[in-house]
Amino acid sequence: MAKGDAVRAAVVQASGELDLIDVPEPTPGPGQVLVEVDAIGAGYVDVMLRRGEYRGIPGPGSVPGAEVVGRVQAAGPGARGDLVGQRVLAVPGFGGYAEQVVVDVGRVLPVAQDADASHAVALGVNALVAEIALQRAGTSAGERVLVRGAGGGIGVLTTQIAHARGAEVTAVTSSPARGERLRELGAARIVDRTTAVPDQTYDVVVDTVAGPDTGRYLGLLRDNGRYVLCGAAGGAPAEDVLPTLIRRFHKSPTLLALSLNSVTPAELSRSWQEITALWKRGLLSPVVHRQLTLGEAGHALELLERGAPFGKVVLLPR
Ligand SMILES: NC(=O)c1ccc[n+]([C@@H]2O[C@H](COP(=O)([O-])OP(=O)(O)OC[C@H]3O[C@@H](n4cnc5c(N)ncnc54)[C@H](OP(=O)(O)O)[C@@H]3O)[C@@H](O)[C@H]2O)c1
Incomplete structure (x- = not known):
């Protein structure tokens, strides 16, 4: 041009x-x-x-x-x-x-x-949010991770990255067909949010949805659990978030907010290297x-x- x-x-x-x-x-x-x-x-x-x-x-x-x-x-x-x-x-x-x-x-x-440019951009921001959310939550192999909005752009990659790192992933999604695809991408358990609610507790929750159910999902954290709020596809978080956190004080929950806007160039670069390494090894499919x-x-x-x-x-x- x-x-x-x-x-x-x-x-x-x-x-x-x-x-x-x-x-x-x-x-x-x-x-x-x-x-x-x-x-x-x-x-x-x-x-x-x-x-x-x-x-x-x-x-x-x-x-x-x-x-x-x-x-x-x-x-x-x-x-x-x-x-x-x-x-x-x-x-x-x-x-x-x-x-x-x-x-x-x-x-x-x-x-x-x-x-492939489309594949690279399909990782893009979504993989960065997923990787940084899981890193900042200190996610370890063997931990239970719940992903809200699992069929969305960020959710699909959070599911894959958490699985690649050895976590046991529960994917919350909106249909059996989406659940099946998430299972193929590494989810161990599927919760169809249109018919069911999660019945386990979790070490880490990655939430891209927020909205009226935020407090309920925060209540699913195990002792020393970490909740990463990184989106609001379902609307602003409900007002019961802080009361839920305080009511569960004895479980030492951590609530983290994550926006890529505040992530430093060094953390972005480090995280992108991790993502591209997983991609090269075939552990991540855009x-x-x-x-x-x-x-x-x-x-x-x-x-x-x-x-x-x-x-x-x-x-x-x-
Ligand atoms: N933190 C950051 O830096 C950052 C960066 C980019 C985007 N975001 C934010 O992250 C959020 C998700 O982005 P995205 O690009 O992944 O969106 P997306 O592709 O539209 O996925 C959102 C998913 O959330 C679920 N969902 C939507 N509405 C819902 C509702 N009312 N109740 C329950 N679940 C609902 C759906 O998944 P299921 O059908 O599978 O449930 C949907 O596919 C947005 O709020 C976006 O602004 C944050």
């Missing part, structure tokens, strides 16, 4: 629709690189951005897209010039629904030259629910809003 060209981006309109429009080619600022995008990961966080529920960013006028895989085209002042030409996973937080994106070098991670074009980004968000995807929806800019 020649310098000065316009690039296409999916921009949130006042109506909430996403329109594919021409925007000026972005220029990398100090400490930033410009990435030519090959594949974009769509996630529930983009739904929240469209609704204007994301960190105070107004929906209209914004471009969703927390993660892309592509090639570094240019480096801004003071940014690592050696990255130019490299394939990377870039994690800008938003702005990724575009043919090109600028991102801070600390949010850029290496991707193998021969890796799960792509569907590939759509960038022009179909609105449809991707509708699927996510309905909780329909199993794994990751990927958008292709070309």
